[in-house]
Amino acid sequence: MAHPDRPAPADTRDVRLLSVGTALPGAPVDNLALARRFGQSPQWAEWVDLFVGTRTRHLALDLDQGTHTHTLADLATSAGLRALAAAGLAAGDLDALVLGTATPDLLMPGTVNIVADRLGLDQVPTFQLQSGCTGAFQAIALGRQLLRAGEHRTVLVIGGDVCSRAFDLAADVSALPPEQLVNAMLFGDGAGAVVLSADPVPGAPLVREVFTRLVGLGQAPGQTLAWFGPNDRPDGTPAVSEDYKAIEARVPALSAEIYHELLHRLDWKPDELGYLLPPQLSGRMTTRISEVLDNPSAAEISVVTTTGNNGNGLPFLQLEQLLPRLAHGERALAIAVESSKWIKAGFALEGA
Structure with a gap:
């Protein structure tokens, strides 16, 4: 049984965050663009801004054509490459890869393994955690534990989602109940990655x-x-x-x-x-x-x-x-x- 009021035991093996990389698809989509796509008035866009407080989002689809432009693997690979470049590392320096997502591209193969293949990774452990808004935290927790266990030195942790896969662009939003309507306003698409290391890299948090x-x-x-x-x-x-x-x-x-x-x-x-x-x-x-x-x-x-x-x-x-x-x-x-x-x-x- 976990005891949330008890401080975690000390561990002498520090884990450092060397770098971060992110990837967003396409240009920002504002509330007016959403309103036009769903056949709504500018007043609807103003209501979204007031009710949700989100002005723009990035979508992995073309609103006009209704076609998807990016997969989660696309975004995750881009974010991972940017994180590696920022750390001055290559994919061959990695000991493990962890991905957290609620929206994998497929049930099988795991999106993490598609990303690993694109990065040129082989013969390393890969882990995919399926979870919502805490999936990135779970992925970081797992990466940190892998490093603290002493068998690995460098882990790439990725998190991302393509929420627009669930959009019904043909829906009559004026007829949707609130529990479905809110999703068209809240969500966007994107991915990010960090490089975690057990090495004492100067200046790394x-x-x-x-x-x-x-x-x-x-x-x-x-x-x-x-x-x-x-x-x-x-x-x-x-x-x-x-x-x-x-x-x-x-x-x-x-x-x-x-x-x-x-x-x-x-x-x-x-x-x-x-x-x-x-x-x-x-x-x-x-x-x-x-x-x-x-x-x-x-x-x-x-x-x-x-x-x-x-x-x-x-x-x-x-x-x-x-x-x-x-x-x-x-x-x-x-x-x-x-x-x-x-x-x-x-x-x-x-x-x-």
Whole structure:
């Protein structure tokens, strides 16, 4: 049984975050473009901006043609190559590859193995974790544990999603119930990657803590993403459904729990934080969460208003903004809440 109030045991094997790389498909798509595609008025676009707080997003599809332009493997490979280049490494320097996603391109082969093939990797362990907004945190946690176990020196961790695969571009959005309509506003596509290392690389931030924890025992899912075979799709069952009211009610409180747990586990004080990377469901939700966390000493790193919620790509987009700013001794916390079956996750970095 896990004890969330008990600090994690000390480990002398440090793990460092060497670099980050990201990939976004195409140009930003604003709310007016969405309104035009769905046959809605400019007032609808203004309502999206007010209700969701997200102005633009990047989509792996051509809205006019209704065709997909990028796969998750495309974006993940690009992000991975950029992270490797930023670390001054080649794919041959890697000991393992980990991918976190809720939207793999196929059930088999795993998208992680398609990415490995494109990177030229072979004879290395590969892991694919399927999860929603905390999948990137789970992937980082696994990468860190692989390094701390002592058998590996360098791991590439990737997270990303192509949420637009679930879009029904022919849908009459004016007739959709809120739990389906909200998905057309919230989500975008993208991927990111980090290189983690057990080597004492000067200047590379230390990954001080990572945790993920299921907290949804006996509770209804806040989000579902269905998979259908050719013969088992029930009539009228939506591919994606979101209980946005439940998410609004629960995510700020869960975020506060993660925030305080990380501080407790690390014995850090709130005023010692330089940066805070809050959950990125939407611009509006990020504002609500930040108000609950109420830490004016920590600069907020938030990108969702311009990138949309691209799931497991988002933490890496936040890290891309954080790393150039994180000075020696400065501390940062990142928080994520997954509503699919309610998972809490967080990680902590310290500048070196």
